[in-house]
Amino acid sequence: MSTTYFNINQPSEIVSFKTAAITGQGQQKGLYFPSKIPQYTQDEMKHLINLSVLDLAFRIMKPFTGNDLPDEILYAILEKTIHFDFPLVNINKQISVLELFHGPTLAFKDVGAKFMSETLSYFNKDNDKKVTVLVATSGDTGGAVAHGFYEAEHIDVIILYPSKKVSSVQEMQLTRLGKNIQALEIDGTFDDCQHLVKMAFADADINQQYQLTSANSINIARWLPQQLYYVLAVKKWLSTYNELPVVTVPSGNFGNICAGLLAWKQGLPIQHMIAACNANDYVHQYLMHDILKSKQTIPTLSNAMDVGLPSNFIRIQQLFNYDRKILKNALSSTSISDEETKETIKQVWNNFGYMLEPHGAVAYKAFEQYLATHTSAKGFILETAHPVKFPEIVEDITKQHIELPKQVMHLLERPKQSIFLDKDFTHFKAWLLSKK
Numbered sequence: 001m002s003t004t005y006f007n008i009n010q011p012s013e014i015v016s017f018k019t020a021a022i023t024g025q026g027q028q029k030g031l032y033f034p035s036k037i038p039q040y041t042q043d044e045m046k047h048l049i050n051l052s053v054l055d056l057a058f059r060i061m062k063p064f065t066g067n068d069l070p071d072e073i074l075y076a077i078l079e080k081t082i083h084f085d086f087p088l089v090n091i092n093k094q095i096s097v098l099e100l101f102h103g104p105t106l107a108f109k110d111v112g113a114k115f116m117s118e119t120l121s122y123f124n125k126d127n128d129k130k131v132t133v134l135v136a137t138s139g140d141t142g143g144a145v146a147h148g149f150y151e152a153e154h155i156d157v158i159i160l161y162p163s164k165k166v167s168s169v170q171e172m173q174l175t176r177l178g179k180n181i182q183a184l185e186i187d188g189t190f191d192d193c194q195h196l197v198k199m200a201f202a203d204a205d206i207n208q209q210y211q212l213t214s215a216n217s218i219n220i221a222r223w224l225p226q227q228l229y230y231v232l233a234v235k236k237w238l239s240t241y242n243e244l245p246v247v248t249v250p251s252g253n254f255g256n257i258c259a260g261l262l263a264w265k266q267g268l269p270i271q272h273m274i275a276a277c278n279a280n281d282y283v284h285q286y287l288m289h290d291i292l293k294s295k296q297t298i299p300t301l302s303n304a305m306d307v308g309l310p311s312n313f314i315r316i317q318q319l320f321n322y323d324r325k326i327l328k329n330a331l332s333s334t335s336i337s338d339e340e341t342k343e344t345i346k347q348v349w350n351n352f353g354y355m356l357e358p359h360g361a362v363a364y365k366a367f368e369q370y371l372a373t374h375t376s377a378k379g380f381i382l383e384t385a386h387p388v389k390f391p392e393i394v395e396d397i398t399k400q401h402i403e404l405p406k407q408v409m410h411l412l413e414r415p416k417q418s419i420f421l422d423k424d425f426t427h428f429k430a431w432l433l434s435k436k
């Protein structure tokens with residue numbers, strides 16, 4: 001079985017799964033895309049869905065990893081990646097919530113980050129040069145990457161986060177692990193952090209000392225395992241419902257929903273998908289008005305979705321052969337304001353006693369809007385983070401105190417370890433070069 005990926009910006013560049021995972025992106029910053037996407041008939045899909053969770057996950061991922069990961073290695077990686085539950089919680093007659101926040105950092109990014117770290121460790125096991133993962137975070141990515149890569153062999157992680165702009169739980173997750181995880185608290189915004197990371201990737205001196213890689217959803221090893229949420233959720237859904245589900249995904253960089261669309265393309269039974277955006281509505285503008293225009297990032301309450309130019313949208317276009325009409329049949333979109341987000345958290349709490357956090361609330365509102373014109377539809381939204389990660393907003397609205405879940409309790413006893421730096425690249429570079 002030969003599994004290859006091509007560079008979307010330069011399709012003649014064809015690489016293996018291993019090369020795509022190690023390099024992250026191709027020439028001209030092109031994203032990699034699978035050369036071949038498996039197609040399952042209804043019967044084949046039914047058979048797959050009836051397998052055990054681990055066998056199902058293996059069968060879905062195997063065509064994408066090919067022989068670069070031997071069967072027993074892929075099984076072992078998946079066992080470590082999906083070791084927690086993804087409950088499908090019923091809210092009312094039409095809406096359920098797929099809770100993706102029961103992993104170690106209470107964020108859906110745990111699955112992708114863990115799969116990627118295990119994969120890179122395996123590929124790098126015979127290399128004497130350590131790989132350094134360099135990542136900027138607005139909160140959630142950093143925590144998931146820190147935990148996913150914690151104590152990973154042959155890999156160091158450097159995380160830049162904006163000082164005072166992440167929640168206290170998020171900061172604990174970034175700064176209290178230590179060992180191979182180094183947190184840098186930057187006196188600036190998320191955009192400043194991201195700028196420093198981009199400059200580092202382009203700097204010759206730094207690249208001579210470090211073998212750098214990124215850990216965002218551009219990397220196929222983080223992006224592709226997210227298909228598993230959809231497959232596992234539909235497995236659960238079909239054990240209760242006869243109708244196919246409408247699936248609503250709170251979207252920022254569009255990696256998660258792109259993985260869902262990839263699963264749907266392979267034959268996963270899904271009725272329709274909805275991309276729920278906050279004020280950052282790049283994709284919504286395209287689907288509504290055929291306009292593709294990047295804007296300055298707008299800060300919102302659902303800050304993990306504050307992305308002006310979603311990197312993964314090009315993959316969605318590729319998946320639909322750049323045909324906007326066909327894409328629109330599969331995917332709707334909407335843009336939800338902060339006011340609507342708060343109102344939704346309040347209403348869902350008051351009416352159903354269910355606590356959403358801002359990202360899930362954006363999805364919930366988007367699904368409600370869809371139901372206004374599709375009155376008999378049923379489905380689920382993805383809740384991508386635990387409310388405790390956004391306590392100021394959620395506790396204020398629901399008047400409830402949110403207990404710290406057990407996954408983060410152990411962090412309380414550890415000291416904060418971070419290095420404070422200003423946003424000047426020369427200082428960041430000097431720190432990096434003196435570190436080794």
Ligand SMILES: *Cc1c(COP(=O)(O)O)cnc(C)c1O
Pocket residue numbers: 107108109140141217250251252253254255256257304305359384385
């Ligand atoms: C990252 C993130 C998202 C957005 O996911 P994308 O794959 O970037 O679209 C949504 N919600 C939360 C809580 C996140 O951390």
